[in-house]
Amino acid sequence: MTVETRTAADLGVRSDFPILTREWDGRPLIYLDTAATSQKPQVVIDAVSDHLASHNANVHRGVYALAQEADAAYDESRRRVAAFVGGEPATTIFTKNVTEAINLVAYAWGRANVGPGDEVLITAMEHHANIVPWQVLCHEVGAELRYLDVDEHGMLDPAQLDKELERGKVRLVAFTHISNVLGTINPVAEMTARIRAAGALSLVDGAQAVPHMPVDLRSLGADFYAWTGHKALGPTGIGVLHGRRELLEEMPPFLTGGDMIASVDFQRATWNELPYKFEAGTPPVAEAVGLGAAVEYLSALGMERVRAHERELTSHLLARLGEIPGLRVVGPPEAARRGGLASFAIEGMHPHDVAELADRGGVCIRAGHHCAQPLMRCLGLSATARASVGIYNTPSDVDALIDALNAGREIFGLGS
Amino acid sequence: MDDLYRDYILDHYKRPRNFGELDPHDLEALEHNPLCGDELGVHIRVKDGAIEELRFHGHGCAISQAAASIASEELQGMQLSEVEELGADWMIELLGIPVSATRRKCALLNLKAVRGAVTGDGAWPI
Numbered sequence: 001m002t003v004e005t006r007t008a009a010d011l012g013v014r015s016d017f018p019i020l021t022r023e024w025d026g027r028p029l030i031y032l033d034t035a036a037t038s039q040k041p042q043v044v045i046d047a048v049s050d051h052l053a054s055h056n057a058n059v060h061r062g063v064y065a066l067a068q069e070a071d072a073a074y075d076e077s078r079r080r081v082a083a084f085v086g087g088e089p090a091t092t093i094f095t096k097n098v099t100e101a102i103n104l105v106a107y108a109w110g111r112a113n114v115g116p117g118d119e120v121l122i123t124a125m126e127h128h129a130n131i132v133p134w135q136v137l138c139h140e141v142g143a144e145l146r147y148l149d150v151d152e153h154g155m156l157d158p159a160q161l162d163k164e165l166e167r168g169k170v171r172l173v174a175f176t177h178i179s180n181v182l183g184t185i186n187p188v189a190e191m192t193a194r195i196r197a198a199g200a201l202s203l204v205d206g207a208q209a210v211p212h213m214p215v216d217l218r219s220l221g222a223d224f225y226a227w228t229g230h231k232a233l234g235p236t237g238i239g240v241l242h243g244r245r246e247l248l249e250e251m252p253p254f255l256t257g258g259d260m261i262a263s264v265d266f267q268r269a270t271w272n273e274l275p276y277k278f279e280a281g282t283p284p285v286a287e288a289v290g291l292g293a294a295v296e297y298l299s300a301l302g303m304e305r306v307r308a309h310e311r312e313l314t315s316h317l318l319a320r321l322g323e324i325p326g327l328r329v330v331g332p333p334e335a336a337r338r339g340g341l342a343s344f345a346i347e348g349m350h351p352h353d354v355a356e357l358a359d360r361g362g363v364c365i366r367a368g369h370h371c372a373q374p375l376m377r378c379l380g381l382s383a384t385a386r387a388s389v390g391i392y393n394t395p396s397d398v399d400a401l402i403d404a405l406n407a408g409r410e411i412f413g414l415g416s
Numbered sequence: 417m418d419d420l421y422r423d424y425i426l427d428h429y430k431r432p433r434n435f436g437e438l439d440p441h442d443l444e445a446l447e448h449n450p451l452c453g454d455e456l457g458v459h460i461r462v463k464d465g466a467i468e469e470l471r472f473h474g475h476g477c478a479i480s481q482a483a484a485s486i487a488s489e490e491l492q493g494m495q496l497s498e499v500e501e502l503g504a505d506w507m508i509e510l511l512g513i514p515v516s517a518t519r520r521k522c523a524l525l526n527l528k529a530v531r532g533a534v535t536g537d538g539a540w541p542i
Binding site for chain 1: 426
Protein backbone atom coordinates (compact mmCIF):
# COMPACT_ATOMS: atom_id res chain seq x y z
CA MET A 1 0.00 0.00 0.00
CA THR A 2 1.29 3.42 -0.94
CA VAL A 3 1.61 5.93 1.85
CA GLU A 4 0.58 9.42 0.83
CA THR A 5 -0.72 12.25 2.98
CA ARG A 6 -3.29 10.78 5.27
CA THR A 7 -6.08 12.57 7.06
CA ALA A 8 -9.42 11.25 8.14
CA ALA A 9 -10.98 12.69 4.98
CA ASP A 10 -8.20 11.48 2.67
CA LEU A 11 -6.69 8.05 3.24
CA GLY A 12 -4.04 8.67 0.59
CA VAL A 13 -4.67 5.42 -1.30
CA ARG A 14 -5.78 6.78 -4.68
CA SER A 15 -2.58 5.68 -6.40
CA ASP A 16 -3.37 2.06 -5.45
CA PHE A 17 -6.32 2.18 -7.86
CA PRO A 18 -5.19 2.23 -11.49
CA ILE A 19 -8.64 3.10 -12.86
CA LEU A 20 -8.50 6.47 -11.10
CA THR A 21 -5.79 7.59 -13.54
CA ARG A 22 -8.30 7.44 -16.41
CA GLU A 23 -9.46 10.69 -17.92
CA TRP A 24 -12.39 11.77 -20.05
CA ASP A 25 -11.76 14.81 -22.23
CA GLY A 26 -8.90 15.79 -19.95
CA ARG A 27 -11.04 15.47 -16.81
CA PRO A 28 -10.05 12.92 -14.18
CA LEU A 29 -12.46 10.14 -13.27
CA ILE A 30 -14.37 11.05 -10.12
CA TYR A 31 -15.99 7.90 -8.91
CA LEU A 32 -18.86 8.32 -6.46
CA ASP A 33 -20.67 5.04 -7.15
CA THR A 34 -18.95 2.65 -4.76
CA ALA A 35 -22.28 1.50 -3.32
CA ALA A 36 -22.97 -0.04 -6.74
CA THR A 37 -19.50 -1.52 -7.08
CA SER A 38 -16.11 -0.56 -5.71
CA GLN A 39 -13.02 0.04 -7.78
CA LYS A 40 -10.17 -2.46 -7.43
CA PRO A 41 -6.70 -1.85 -6.04
CA GLN A 42 -3.68 -3.11 -7.97
CA VAL A 43 -3.06 -5.84 -5.37
CA VAL A 44 -6.43 -7.40 -6.15
CA ILE A 45 -5.92 -7.17 -9.90
CA ASP A 46 -2.46 -8.72 -9.46
CA ALA A 47 -3.75 -11.51 -7.21
CA VAL A 48 -6.40 -12.55 -9.76
CA SER A 49 -3.98 -12.23 -12.64
CA ASP A 50 -1.21 -14.13 -10.83
CA HIS A 51 -3.59 -16.91 -9.92
CA LEU A 52 -4.75 -17.31 -13.51
CA ALA A 53 -1.23 -16.95 -14.88
CA SER A 54 0.57 -19.27 -12.46
CA HIS A 55 -1.70 -21.30 -10.18
CA ASN A 56 -4.80 -22.14 -12.19
CA ALA A 57 -6.22 -25.66 -11.88
CA ASN A 58 -9.60 -26.96 -10.81
CA VAL A 59 -9.97 -27.37 -7.08
CA HIS A 60 -10.68 -30.37 -4.85
CA ARG A 61 -9.84 -33.39 -6.98
CA GLY A 62 -6.40 -32.87 -8.45
CA VAL A 63 -3.45 -34.85 -7.10
CA TYR A 64 -0.81 -32.97 -9.07
CA ALA A 65 1.18 -30.15 -7.51
CA LEU A 66 -0.51 -27.38 -9.52
CA ALA A 67 -3.96 -28.49 -8.41
CA GLN A 68 -2.77 -28.49 -4.83
CA GLU A 69 -1.62 -24.90 -5.24
CA ALA A 70 -5.08 -23.99 -6.48
CA ASP A 71 -6.66 -25.84 -3.52
CA ALA A 72 -4.38 -24.04 -1.10
CA ALA A 73 -5.12 -20.65 -2.65
CA TYR A 74 -8.88 -21.25 -2.48
CA ASP A 75 -8.75 -22.48 1.13
CA GLU A 76 -6.49 -19.64 2.20
CA SER A 77 -8.86 -17.11 0.64
CA ARG A 78 -11.76 -18.58 2.59
CA ARG A 79 -9.74 -18.39 5.81
CA ARG A 80 -8.93 -14.72 5.16
CA VAL A 81 -12.50 -13.84 4.22
CA ALA A 82 -13.90 -15.60 7.30
CA ALA A 83 -11.33 -14.01 9.62
CA PHE A 84 -12.05 -10.56 8.19
CA VAL A 85 -15.53 -10.60 9.75
CA GLY A 86 -14.84 -12.88 12.72
CA GLY A 87 -16.34 -15.95 11.08
CA GLU A 88 -15.23 -19.57 10.72
CA PRO A 89 -14.10 -21.05 7.39
CA ALA A 90 -16.48 -24.02 7.62
CA THR A 91 -19.51 -21.76 7.96
CA THR A 92 -18.33 -19.27 5.34
CA ILE A 93 -19.93 -20.23 2.03
CA PHE A 94 -18.91 -18.70 -1.27
CA THR A 95 -21.86 -17.83 -3.51
CA LYS A 96 -22.16 -15.79 -6.68
CA ASN A 97 -23.37 -12.65 -4.88
CA VAL A 98 -25.68 -11.55 -2.06
CA THR A 99 -28.72 -12.38 -4.17
CA GLU A 100 -27.62 -16.01 -4.41
CA ALA A 101 -26.71 -16.09 -0.71
CA ILE A 102 -30.22 -14.95 0.27
CA ASN A 103 -31.82 -17.32 -2.22
CA LEU A 104 -29.77 -20.12 -0.70
CA VAL A 105 -31.37 -19.45 2.70
CA ALA A 106 -34.84 -18.83 1.26
CA TYR A 107 -34.75 -22.12 -0.64
CA ALA A 108 -32.75 -24.46 1.58
CA TRP A 109 -33.87 -23.23 5.00
CA GLY A 110 -37.12 -21.56 3.96
CA ARG A 111 -38.76 -24.46 2.11
CA ALA A 112 -37.99 -26.78 5.04
CA ASN A 113 -38.98 -24.44 7.87
CA VAL A 114 -41.62 -21.98 6.74
CA GLY A 115 -45.17 -23.21 6.24
CA PRO A 116 -48.77 -22.07 5.90
CA GLY A 117 -49.68 -19.41 8.46
CA ASP A 118 -46.06 -18.61 9.26
CA GLU A 119 -44.65 -15.15 8.72
CA VAL A 120 -41.43 -13.77 7.26
CA LEU A 121 -40.67 -10.24 8.39
CA ILE A 122 -38.56 -7.84 6.34
CA THR A 123 -38.29 -4.06 6.24
CA ALA A 124 -39.45 -1.38 3.83
CA MET A 125 -35.83 -0.37 3.21
CA GLU A 126 -34.68 -3.65 1.66
CA HIS A 127 -32.95 -4.12 -1.67
CA HIS A 128 -34.94 -6.30 -4.09
CA ALA A 129 -32.40 -9.06 -3.32
CA ASN A 130 -33.81 -9.20 0.21
CA ILE A 131 -37.46 -8.88 -0.84
CA VAL A 132 -38.16 -11.04 -3.86
CA PRO A 133 -36.73 -14.36 -2.53
CA TRP A 134 -39.03 -13.99 0.51
CA GLN A 135 -42.01 -13.04 -1.66
CA VAL A 136 -41.51 -16.17 -3.73
CA LEU A 137 -41.04 -18.34 -0.63
CA CYS A 138 -44.17 -16.96 1.05
CA HIS A 139 -46.31 -17.36 -2.08
CA GLU A 140 -45.08 -20.90 -2.51
CA VAL A 141 -45.64 -22.17 1.04
CA GLY A 142 -48.65 -20.04 1.97
CA ALA A 143 -46.82 -17.86 4.47
CA GLU A 144 -47.27 -14.12 4.95
CA LEU A 145 -44.61 -11.55 4.12
CA ARG A 146 -44.74 -8.59 6.49
CA TYR A 147 -42.80 -5.32 6.55
CA LEU A 148 -41.34 -3.08 9.24
CA ASP A 149 -41.95 0.60 8.45
CA VAL A 150 -39.27 3.20 7.88
CA ASP A 151 -39.83 6.55 9.61
CA GLU A 152 -39.18 10.01 8.13
CA HIS A 153 -35.53 9.86 9.23
CA GLY A 154 -35.02 6.51 7.55
CA MET A 155 -35.04 4.56 10.81
CA LEU A 156 -36.78 1.37 11.92
CA ASP A 157 -38.81 1.28 15.13
CA PRO A 158 -37.71 -1.38 17.67
CA ALA A 159 -41.17 -1.27 19.25
CA GLN A 160 -42.73 -2.29 15.95
CA LEU A 161 -40.26 -5.17 15.68
CA ASP A 162 -41.29 -6.36 19.16
CA LYS A 163 -44.96 -6.04 18.27
CA GLU A 164 -44.50 -8.12 15.13
CA LEU A 165 -42.51 -10.75 17.01
CA GLU A 166 -45.11 -10.93 19.80
CA ARG A 167 -47.60 -12.33 17.31
CA GLY A 168 -45.56 -15.51 17.58
CA LYS A 169 -45.75 -16.34 13.89
CA VAL A 170 -42.52 -14.84 12.59
CA ARG A 171 -40.02 -17.53 11.57
CA LEU A 172 -37.34 -15.28 10.15
CA VAL A 173 -36.53 -11.57 10.07
CA ALA A 174 -34.42 -10.42 7.11
CA PHE A 175 -33.03 -6.90 7.13
CA THR A 176 -30.20 -4.83 5.80
CA HIS A 177 -27.22 -3.78 7.89
CA ILE A 178 -26.88 -0.52 5.93
CA SER A 179 -29.56 0.68 3.52
CA ASN A 180 -28.24 1.18 -0.02
CA VAL A 181 -30.65 4.08 -0.49
CA LEU A 182 -31.10 5.75 2.90
CA GLY A 183 -27.64 4.99 4.23
CA THR A 184 -29.23 4.04 7.56
CA ILE A 185 -27.06 1.86 9.78
CA ASN A 186 -29.44 -0.50 11.51
CA PRO A 187 -28.73 -1.62 15.12
CA VAL A 188 -28.05 -5.22 14.13
CA ALA A 189 -26.99 -6.64 17.53
CA GLU A 190 -29.97 -5.08 19.27
CA MET A 191 -32.34 -6.39 16.64
CA THR A 192 -30.93 -9.92 16.52
CA ALA A 193 -31.16 -10.14 20.33
CA ARG A 194 -34.88 -9.31 20.18
CA ILE A 195 -35.40 -11.70 17.28
CA ARG A 196 -33.56 -14.54 19.04
CA ALA A 197 -35.51 -13.96 22.24
CA ALA A 198 -38.71 -14.39 20.24
CA GLY A 199 -37.51 -17.71 18.84
CA ALA A 200 -37.12 -16.46 15.27
CA LEU A 201 -34.07 -16.46 13.01
CA SER A 202 -32.32 -13.44 11.54
CA LEU A 203 -30.71 -12.84 8.16
CA VAL A 204 -28.69 -9.68 7.63
CA ASP A 205 -27.75 -8.21 4.25
CA GLY A 206 -24.28 -6.79 4.86
CA ALA A 207 -23.48 -5.76 1.29
CA GLN A 208 -23.06 -2.07 2.19
CA ALA A 209 -21.54 -2.69 5.64
CA VAL A 210 -18.64 -5.14 5.40
CA PRO A 211 -16.61 -3.01 2.96
CA HIS A 212 -17.06 0.16 5.00
CA MET A 213 -16.94 -0.50 8.74
CA PRO A 214 -15.64 -3.04 11.24
CA VAL A 215 -18.01 -6.02 11.16
CA ASP A 216 -17.66 -8.73 13.80
CA LEU A 217 -20.14 -11.56 13.29
CA ARG A 218 -19.69 -12.74 16.88
CA SER A 219 -21.04 -9.51 18.31
CA LEU A 220 -23.77 -9.05 15.69
CA GLY A 221 -25.47 -12.34 16.54
CA ALA A 222 -27.15 -12.90 13.16
CA ASP A 223 -28.07 -16.45 12.18
CA PHE A 224 -27.23 -15.67 8.55
CA TYR A 225 -25.10 -12.81 7.27
CA ALA A 226 -24.50 -12.15 3.56
CA TRP A 227 -22.17 -9.81 1.70
CA THR A 228 -20.50 -9.54 -1.66
CA GLY A 229 -16.97 -9.30 -3.02
CA HIS A 230 -17.30 -6.68 -5.72
CA LYS A 231 -18.45 -3.97 -3.35
CA ALA A 232 -15.49 -4.79 -1.08
CA LEU A 233 -12.66 -4.08 -3.56
CA GLY A 234 -12.88 -7.66 -4.85
CA PRO A 235 -13.97 -9.13 -8.18
CA THR A 236 -17.55 -9.67 -9.33
CA GLY A 237 -18.93 -13.20 -9.23
CA ILE A 238 -18.23 -13.94 -5.59
CA GLY A 239 -20.54 -13.43 -2.64
CA VAL A 240 -20.34 -14.71 0.91
CA LEU A 241 -22.89 -16.31 3.20
CA HIS A 242 -22.05 -16.89 6.85
CA GLY A 243 -24.44 -19.13 8.73
CA ARG A 244 -24.82 -20.63 12.18
CA ARG A 245 -23.28 -24.11 12.03
CA GLU A 246 -26.26 -26.05 13.45
CA LEU A 247 -28.57 -24.43 10.91
CA LEU A 248 -26.28 -25.06 7.96
CA GLU A 249 -25.81 -28.68 9.03
CA GLU A 250 -29.55 -29.28 9.26
CA MET A 251 -30.38 -27.52 6.02
CA PRO A 252 -30.74 -29.49 2.81
CA PRO A 253 -28.52 -28.30 -0.05
CA PHE A 254 -29.58 -25.45 -2.34
CA LEU A 255 -27.94 -26.11 -5.71
CA THR A 256 -26.93 -29.69 -6.34
CA GLY A 257 -24.38 -31.37 -8.58
CA GLY A 258 -20.63 -31.65 -8.52
CA ASP A 259 -18.43 -30.91 -5.54
CA MET A 260 -21.28 -30.71 -3.01
CA ILE A 261 -21.64 -34.48 -2.64
CA ALA A 262 -19.98 -37.06 -0.43
CA SER A 263 -21.01 -39.91 -2.73
CA VAL A 264 -23.46 -40.46 -5.55
CA ASP A 265 -25.39 -43.66 -6.17
CA PHE A 266 -27.71 -44.28 -9.16
CA GLN A 267 -30.74 -43.07 -7.22
CA ARG A 268 -29.44 -40.96 -4.37
CA ALA A 269 -26.53 -38.97 -3.08
CA THR A 270 -25.14 -37.89 0.26
CA TRP A 271 -23.90 -34.42 0.96
CA ASN A 272 -20.39 -33.15 1.41
CA GLU A 273 -19.39 -31.47 4.68
CA LEU A 274 -19.61 -27.72 5.31
CA PRO A 275 -19.03 -25.43 3.55
CA TYR A 276 -18.81 -27.57 0.37
CA LYS A 277 -22.37 -28.86 0.76
CA PHE A 278 -23.52 -25.43 -0.40
CA GLU A 279 -20.97 -24.92 -3.17
CA ALA A 280 -22.18 -26.96 -6.12
CA GLY A 281 -20.03 -27.04 -9.22
CA THR A 282 -16.62 -25.51 -9.82
CA PRO A 283 -16.43 -22.54 -7.46
CA PRO A 284 -15.20 -19.03 -8.32
CA VAL A 285 -11.57 -19.77 -7.47
CA ALA A 286 -9.81 -16.76 -9.03
CA GLU A 287 -12.55 -14.52 -7.64
CA ALA A 288 -12.02 -15.97 -4.16
CA VAL A 289 -8.31 -15.32 -4.45
CA GLY A 290 -9.07 -11.74 -5.48
CA LEU A 291 -11.44 -11.28 -2.56
CA GLY A 292 -8.82 -12.74 -0.22
CA ALA A 293 -6.39 -10.08 -1.41
CA ALA A 294 -9.05 -7.39 -1.04
CA VAL A 295 -9.79 -8.17 2.62
CA GLU A 296 -6.06 -8.28 3.37
CA TYR A 297 -5.74 -4.84 1.85
CA LEU A 298 -8.68 -3.53 3.89
CA SER A 299 -7.35 -5.14 7.09
CA ALA A 300 -3.96 -3.50 6.58
CA LEU A 301 -5.70 -0.17 6.14
CA GLY A 302 -7.77 -0.79 9.26
CA MET A 303 -11.56 -0.89 9.16
CA GLU A 304 -11.83 1.66 12.00
CA ARG A 305 -9.93 4.07 9.80
CA VAL A 306 -12.04 3.22 6.78
CA ARG A 307 -15.17 3.99 8.78
CA ALA A 308 -13.73 7.26 10.17
CA HIS A 309 -12.82 8.34 6.63
CA GLU A 310 -16.26 7.62 5.25
CA ARG A 311 -18.00 9.28 8.15
CA GLU A 312 -15.92 12.42 7.63
CA LEU A 313 -16.52 12.40 3.90
CA THR A 314 -20.25 11.76 4.34
CA SER A 315 -20.46 14.77 6.70
CA HIS A 316 -18.84 16.85 4.00
CA LEU A 317 -21.18 15.40 1.36
CA LEU A 318 -24.29 16.11 3.44
CA ALA A 319 -23.13 19.65 4.24
CA ARG A 320 -22.35 20.48 0.62
CA LEU A 321 -25.56 18.92 -0.74
CA GLY A 322 -27.41 21.08 1.79
CA GLU A 323 -26.14 24.18 -0.01
CA ILE A 324 -28.09 23.35 -3.17
CA PRO A 325 -31.56 24.93 -3.32
CA GLY A 326 -34.44 22.50 -3.80
CA LEU A 327 -32.33 19.46 -2.94
CA ARG A 328 -33.75 16.88 -0.55
CA VAL A 329 -31.56 14.19 0.98
CA VAL A 330 -33.39 11.07 2.18
CA GLY A 331 -32.38 9.08 5.23
CA PRO A 332 -30.83 9.97 8.60
CA PRO A 333 -29.68 13.59 8.82
CA GLU A 334 -26.40 12.85 10.65
CA ALA A 335 -23.36 11.09 9.18
CA ALA A 336 -22.93 9.19 12.46
CA ARG A 337 -26.05 7.13 11.71
CA ARG A 338 -25.21 6.63 8.05
CA GLY A 339 -22.98 4.62 5.79
CA GLY A 340 -20.97 6.42 3.12
CA LEU A 341 -23.76 7.43 0.79
CA ALA A 342 -26.46 10.01 0.22
CA SER A 343 -29.50 9.68 -2.01
CA PHE A 344 -31.17 12.88 -3.05
CA ALA A 345 -33.77 14.47 -5.26
CA ILE A 346 -33.55 17.92 -6.83
CA GLU A 347 -36.79 19.79 -7.50
CA GLY A 348 -37.29 20.33 -11.21
CA MET A 349 -34.66 17.81 -12.28
CA HIS A 350 -35.21 14.12 -12.77
CA PRO A 351 -32.51 11.92 -11.13
CA HIS A 352 -31.51 10.55 -14.52
CA ASP A 353 -30.81 14.05 -15.71
CA VAL A 354 -28.96 14.79 -12.47
CA ALA A 355 -26.67 11.81 -13.10
CA GLU A 356 -26.22 12.75 -16.75
CA LEU A 357 -25.26 16.30 -15.79
CA ALA A 358 -22.89 15.06 -13.07
CA ASP A 359 -21.18 13.03 -15.78
CA ARG A 360 -20.63 16.29 -17.68
CA GLY A 361 -18.26 17.14 -14.82
CA GLY A 362 -16.65 13.70 -14.94
CA VAL A 363 -18.51 12.61 -11.81
CA CYS A 364 -20.00 9.10 -11.70
CA ILE A 365 -23.14 8.84 -9.60
CA ARG A 366 -26.11 6.52 -9.91
CA ALA A 367 -29.73 7.36 -10.57
CA GLY A 368 -32.80 5.20 -10.38
CA HIS A 369 -34.76 3.18 -7.86
CA HIS A 370 -31.58 1.44 -6.65
CA CYS A 371 -33.42 -1.90 -6.66
CA ALA A 372 -35.61 -0.69 -3.80
CA GLN A 373 -38.95 0.13 -5.40
CA PRO A 374 -41.07 -0.49 -2.26
CA LEU A 375 -38.89 1.99 -0.36
CA MET A 376 -39.19 4.51 -3.20
CA ARG A 377 -42.97 4.28 -2.89
CA CYS A 378 -42.71 4.95 0.87
CA LEU A 379 -40.55 7.99 0.17
CA GLY A 380 -43.03 9.24 -2.43
CA LEU A 381 -40.31 9.26 -5.09
CA SER A 382 -39.93 7.19 -8.24
CA ALA A 383 -36.17 7.51 -8.21
CA THR A 384 -33.27 9.34 -6.58
CA ALA A 385 -29.73 10.22 -7.50
CA ARG A 386 -27.15 8.64 -5.20
CA ALA A 387 -23.56 9.57 -4.45
CA SER A 388 -21.55 7.01 -2.50
CA VAL A 389 -17.97 7.11 -1.31
CA GLY A 390 -15.13 4.64 -0.99
CA ILE A 391 -11.69 4.63 0.58
CA TYR A 392 -10.20 6.37 -2.47
CA ASN A 393 -12.48 9.40 -2.39
CA THR A 394 -11.46 12.78 -1.03
CA PRO A 395 -13.38 15.97 -0.19
CA SER A 396 -12.45 17.38 -3.60
CA ASP A 397 -14.46 14.58 -5.26
CA VAL A 398 -17.50 15.75 -3.32
CA ASP A 399 -16.77 19.36 -4.31
CA ALA A 400 -16.59 18.34 -7.97
CA LEU A 401 -20.04 16.77 -7.64
CA ILE A 402 -21.44 19.94 -6.12
CA ASP A 403 -19.93 22.05 -8.94
CA ALA A 404 -21.43 19.70 -11.54
CA LEU A 405 -24.85 19.82 -9.86
CA ASN A 406 -24.76 23.61 -9.76
CA ALA A 407 -23.77 23.74 -13.44
CA GLY A 408 -26.62 21.33 -14.17
CA ARG A 409 -29.14 23.46 -12.33
CA GLU A 410 -28.08 26.36 -14.48
CA ILE A 411 -28.59 24.38 -17.69
CA PHE A 412 -32.07 23.54 -16.43
CA GLY A 413 -32.72 27.21 -15.76
CA LEU A 414 -33.06 26.64 -12.03
CA GLY A 415 -30.74 29.52 -11.15
CA SER A 416 -27.28 29.36 -9.66
CA MET B 417 -25.36 25.32 -25.23
CA ASP B 418 -25.66 21.75 -23.98
CA ASP B 419 -25.81 19.05 -26.68
CA LEU B 420 -28.51 17.05 -24.97
CA TYR B 421 -30.41 19.58 -22.92
CA ARG B 422 -31.21 22.01 -25.73
CA ASP B 423 -33.65 24.81 -25.08
CA TYR B 424 -36.53 23.12 -26.93
CA ILE B 425 -35.94 19.86 -25.00
CA LEU B 426 -36.09 21.70 -21.67
CA ASP B 427 -39.07 23.70 -22.90
CA HIS B 428 -41.02 20.51 -23.69
CA TYR B 429 -39.89 19.01 -20.35
CA LYS B 430 -41.07 21.99 -18.32
CA ARG B 431 -44.19 22.75 -20.41
CA PRO B 432 -45.20 19.41 -21.89
CA ARG B 433 -47.78 19.61 -24.70
CA ASN B 434 -50.77 17.29 -24.54
CA PHE B 435 -50.00 16.20 -21.01
CA GLY B 436 -52.85 14.68 -19.03
CA GLU B 437 -55.61 12.13 -19.45
CA LEU B 438 -58.53 11.75 -21.86
CA ASP B 439 -61.89 10.52 -20.68
CA PRO B 440 -63.36 8.77 -22.45
CA HIS B 441 -60.66 7.34 -24.69
CA ASP B 442 -60.54 4.51 -27.23
CA LEU B 443 -56.99 3.25 -26.77
CA GLU B 444 -54.58 3.27 -23.87
CA ALA B 445 -51.28 1.81 -22.71
CA LEU B 446 -48.96 2.17 -19.75
CA GLU B 447 -45.24 1.54 -19.96
CA HIS B 448 -42.53 1.38 -17.30
CA ASN B 449 -38.83 1.96 -17.58
CA PRO B 450 -37.46 -0.74 -15.29
CA LEU B 451 -34.14 1.10 -15.16
CA CYS B 452 -35.49 4.03 -13.20
CA GLY B 453 -39.06 3.22 -12.26
CA ASP B 454 -40.45 5.88 -14.57
CA GLU B 455 -43.86 5.36 -16.04
CA LEU B 456 -45.59 6.76 -19.05
CA GLY B 457 -49.17 6.24 -20.08
CA VAL B 458 -51.09 7.33 -23.17
CA HIS B 459 -54.79 7.85 -23.87
CA ILE B 460 -55.91 8.04 -27.48
CA ARG B 461 -59.20 9.01 -29.10
CA VAL B 462 -59.67 7.59 -32.60
CA LYS B 463 -61.71 9.02 -35.46
CA ASP B 464 -61.84 7.65 -39.01
CA GLY B 465 -58.85 5.39 -38.49
CA ALA B 466 -56.62 8.22 -37.26
CA ILE B 467 -55.51 9.62 -33.90
CA GLU B 468 -57.95 12.40 -33.19
CA GLU B 469 -56.57 13.30 -29.80
CA LEU B 470 -53.71 12.02 -27.66
CA ARG B 471 -52.66 12.75 -24.07
CA PHE B 472 -49.74 11.32 -22.15
CA HIS B 473 -49.24 11.15 -18.40
CA GLY B 474 -46.75 9.82 -15.89
CA HIS B 475 -43.33 10.91 -14.78
CA GLY B 476 -39.86 10.68 -16.19
CA CYS B 477 -36.65 12.45 -17.07
CA ALA B 478 -36.27 15.40 -19.41
CA ILE B 479 -35.54 13.11 -22.35
CA SER B 480 -38.57 10.84 -21.92
CA GLN B 481 -40.95 13.72 -21.18
CA ALA B 482 -39.68 15.87 -24.04
CA ALA B 483 -39.88 12.89 -26.42
CA ALA B 484 -43.50 12.28 -25.40
CA SER B 485 -44.39 15.94 -25.74
CA ILE B 486 -42.70 16.43 -29.13
CA ALA B 487 -44.16 13.19 -30.48
CA SER B 488 -47.67 14.05 -29.29
CA GLU B 489 -47.76 17.02 -31.67
CA GLU B 490 -46.80 14.82 -34.60
CA LEU B 491 -49.04 11.91 -33.68
CA GLN B 492 -52.34 13.78 -33.58
CA GLY B 493 -53.99 13.36 -36.93
CA MET B 494 -51.77 10.45 -37.96
CA GLN B 495 -53.40 7.34 -39.45
CA LEU B 496 -53.23 4.33 -37.11
CA SER B 497 -51.73 2.32 -39.97
CA GLU B 498 -48.92 4.89 -40.12
CA VAL B 499 -48.38 4.76 -36.35
CA GLU B 500 -47.94 0.99 -36.56
CA GLU B 501 -45.04 1.53 -38.93
CA LEU B 502 -43.19 4.08 -36.78
CA GLY B 503 -39.73 2.96 -35.73
CA ALA B 504 -37.09 4.08 -33.28
CA ASP B 505 -35.38 6.20 -35.92
CA TRP B 506 -38.49 8.31 -36.34
CA MET B 507 -38.47 9.22 -32.64
CA ILE B 508 -34.71 9.77 -32.36
CA GLU B 509 -34.72 11.98 -35.45
CA LEU B 510 -37.68 13.95 -34.15
CA LEU B 511 -35.86 14.54 -30.85
CA GLY B 512 -32.88 15.87 -32.74
CA ILE B 513 -30.30 15.23 -30.04
CA PRO B 514 -27.54 12.61 -29.65
CA VAL B 515 -29.07 9.89 -27.49
CA SER B 516 -26.68 7.53 -25.71
CA ALA B 517 -27.40 3.81 -25.40
CA THR B 518 -28.61 4.21 -21.79
CA ARG B 519 -30.90 7.13 -22.57
CA ARG B 520 -32.38 5.39 -25.63
CA LYS B 521 -34.91 3.64 -23.40
CA CYS B 522 -35.97 7.04 -22.05
CA ALA B 523 -36.34 8.47 -25.55
CA LEU B 524 -38.39 5.52 -26.83
CA LEU B 525 -40.63 4.85 -23.81
CA ASN B 526 -43.45 7.00 -25.19
CA LEU B 527 -43.34 5.46 -28.67
CA LYS B 528 -43.46 2.03 -27.07
CA ALA B 529 -46.60 3.05 -25.19
CA VAL B 530 -48.21 4.62 -28.27
CA ARG B 531 -47.43 1.60 -30.44
CA GLY B 532 -48.72 -0.68 -27.70
CA ALA B 533 -51.96 1.27 -27.48
CA VAL B 534 -52.48 1.16 -31.24
CA THR B 535 -51.34 -2.37 -32.05
CA GLY B 536 -52.26 -4.03 -28.74
CA ASP B 537 -48.79 -5.52 -28.72
CA GLY B 538 -46.63 -4.16 -25.90
CA ALA B 539 -43.64 -6.29 -26.83
CA TRP B 540 -41.93 -3.77 -29.08
CA PRO B 541 -38.30 -3.87 -28.02
CA ILE B 542 -36.55 -0.63 -27.10
